Amino acid sequence: MTTKHIEQKLMLLPDLPGSYQMKDKNGKIIYVGKAKNLKNRVRSYFKSDHTGKTAQLVENIADFDFIVTSSEKESLLLEITLIQKYQPYYNIRLKRGTGYPYIKITNERDPQILLANEVTKDGAHYFGPYPNVYAAQETLHFLQKVYPLRRCNGYQGRPCLYANIGQCLGACYKEVPESEYAEQIKKIKRFLDGDTKEVRKMLQKKMATAAADMAYERAADLRDQIKFIEATVEKQQIISRDGTPRDIFNFYMDRGWLSVQVFFIRQSRLLKREKRLFAIIDSPEEELAQFILQFYNRRNSVLPKEILVPKGVDTQSIAAVLNIPVRTPQRGEKRSLLELAGKNAKIVLDEKFRLLAMNESKTTGAMQEIADALDIEKINVIEAFDHSHLQGADMVSAMVVFEDGVPNKNKYRKYKTKGVLHADERAETMEVIRRRYTRLLKEHGALPDLILMDGGVIQLNAAKEVIEDELGLSIPVAAMVKNEKHKTADLLKEEGADHVHLDPNSQGFYLLQRIQDEVHRFVITFHRQLHSKSSLGSRLDEIAGVGPKTRQKLLSNFGSMNKMAQASISDLQKLGISEKVANNIKISLAATQHHDD
Structure with missing residues (x-):
């Protein structure tokens, strides 16, 4: 029987050519295919009756993935490459060699x-x-x-x-x-x-x-x-002609989330693809540069001969650290491959948002599944907390609220901690929990049915200490435990206790993942805004003639350095700034931008 997860993914498939990869419950690729139209081809596995080995294949499919190509022929060539690499159990025709000369x-x-x-x-x-x-x-x-x-x-x-x-x-x-x-x-x-x-x-x-x-x-x-x-x-985008081992990075950003695609070109072919999704603080170009450096440092693998990245990424810094050429192609085959990676990055992020929207409209029973797992009679309201900091400094926190499985953004809250100077999870958690529920008690506000901490034992114990020992409340508290891919896997009620497992294909599990994604996105977006304003504010403080009042006017009216730098002298003067100070601002910001470039 087709799971709800697969049903939802089938609805989001694009009407484009590409290669699809069927996976079993362990995430192992068991079949690779190609399609002129991914939506029609992949749906046919689950919407038609099958016999023999195809029926066995469908019974063992727990999930699927796909890579969009630029043509049907490229999808065939990619299929060949992936079959050679993964040797899927249900592929027979192309299992040894390629089947093509x-x-x-x-x-x-x-x-x-x-x-x-x-x-x-x-x-x-x-x-x-x-x-x-x-x-x-x-x-x-x-x-x-x-x-x-x-x-x-x-x-x-x-x-x-x-x-x-x-x-x-x-x-x-x-x-x-x-x-x-x-x-x-x-x-x-x-x-x-x-x-x-x-x-x-x-x-x-x-x-x-x-x-x-x-x-x-x-x-x-x-x-x-x-x-x-x-x-x-005939030239193919999937097959590179010069044989150079290269990795291609491209991204797509929307709503505070960055989707990254990595194409590995080896033996003149697209041998592998990796994808990442995460909320970001800095600009997407800066985040991608950091991601690339961490990517190779973490993998500890053999570097390619060349890395391709989109325009705006600091190629010189990456090349200096990795000691290999990092380039932004302007035309030709390399440019086409870079654009294809960007296209796939957009599709992955769009799919995430559409899945979230679909899941928000199908929450029947999800809250009760979580309640049953935690031995709670009923859950209507969940409040979830997360923290963020930048290299141990600028600690901030945020809270999101889910009512009957749906986010209530009017009740979201942001916290700039007052008594925590550095990244101290316990102190940060205690301050935020104390502020939140002391205020609710004071205002006689409605308390949630469950508090979730997007962290481990430290945050769980800190929250319970405030809720139970300081405030004398009996609100259940649990921690969302992450797996190696930084995704919610289980719940934890007590230190040392067994993890509470949810069926990975259940609506309750998907709801937990939505809560984790949402609170993480919200706190990261808040942190990015503060970091951006703080950085811009410190630059304005260095300009002669710009005092606190002028600084506030500039931040309120322009919000970003780019908009401020593009403003004319007359635009600045309209805010009551003298011509001399306006000139100082223009010269200073132009010099800063030139230095950054």
Whole structure:
């Protein structure tokens, strides 16, 4: 039976080409497929009756993922690559090798050009794979005629048949100079890398001549040959042509959340994709730069030869730390791959928001599932807390409220802690909980049915100490325990107690994840706003003639340095600022922006 989670994801699939990956309950990829239209193809698994191995596959699907490509052909090539990498249990046709041929130039004294079923580490040059097998065969025959290498078994003291008709350089009866092979191989590589202009021009001329001579069959053969060449050497975004191992990073930001896509290009193919979603404090470009540095530091893996990033990211700083080139492509294949990564990043974040919206409208029973798990009779109102700080300083907190499974944003609260100077989880939690519920008691406000802390044992114990010991309240308190991916996995009621598990496919589990995401987003957004204003305010304090009142006017009217820097002298004077001070502001902000750039 299809789970609610899969039902919701099916509704969000795009009408675009791509590759899809079916996963089992352990997150292991068990099948990889391709689609001209992802929505129609993936839905067909769950909306149609199946028999045999397909029915077994569907029974074992617990989740799925997908990567959008730019064409159906690219989705096929990506499918091939992912099957080779993950060796999914239910893929049979492409499990060994690719099922599609490569064109291979052998690594030997008298090299040959031939078809191969898979790539091996034999020093040969490989091109492909080519989904159109017949076109690849015809193109190979064409290359053997136009750029011959060796087509015989080697020296035999006399010319072979192919040498007699000009399709073998003659290793069968003479010693062929290595330079002659090298020149032919250079032409073949250029042709298979897409430089077919000269050859196509020659074929088109022959085709026109044959048509003029009324040799229509010959003209048709030449026309087909041109089509086979186009089908074989057509450039693909999924297959890089220069063979450079590179990683591609791009992002999409919305509503305080950053979606990052990482494409790993290896052996001229998109070998792997990783995706990340997280709330951010700084600008998306700054966050991406930090993410890249932490990404490689945490993975402790072999670095690529090149990293590609979007415009605005500090390429020099990343390159200096990692000691590899970091570039922003302006055009061509690399630019297209970067844009494709950005497109996938947007799709992932859009899917998250749409899933949240769908789950908010389907909360029947979710609150009760949480109540049952925690042995609480009934839950109508949940208040959740989270903290944020910047390298141990500027500690802030926030609270979100969910009523009957739906967020009530009118009741959200932000807290700038007063008595906590540095990142002290216990002190921060105690102050915020004390302020929140002392005020509710004083104002005779309604108390929640459950308090959730987005942290571990320290925050749980601190909150319970204030609620139970200081205020004498009996509100249940639990901590949302995260897994290694920083996502809510369980609940914790008491230090040392067993974790309270919820079914990962239940509405109660999804509600917990929504609460965690929402409180984290809210506190991070608040922190980002304070950090931005504080940073801008400190810069304004350094400008001659700008006092507290002028500073406040500027912050209230413009809000950001970019808007302030774009304002004219007259715009600044309208706020009651003298021309001299306005000039100082313009000069100082221009210099600051130039330094930042």
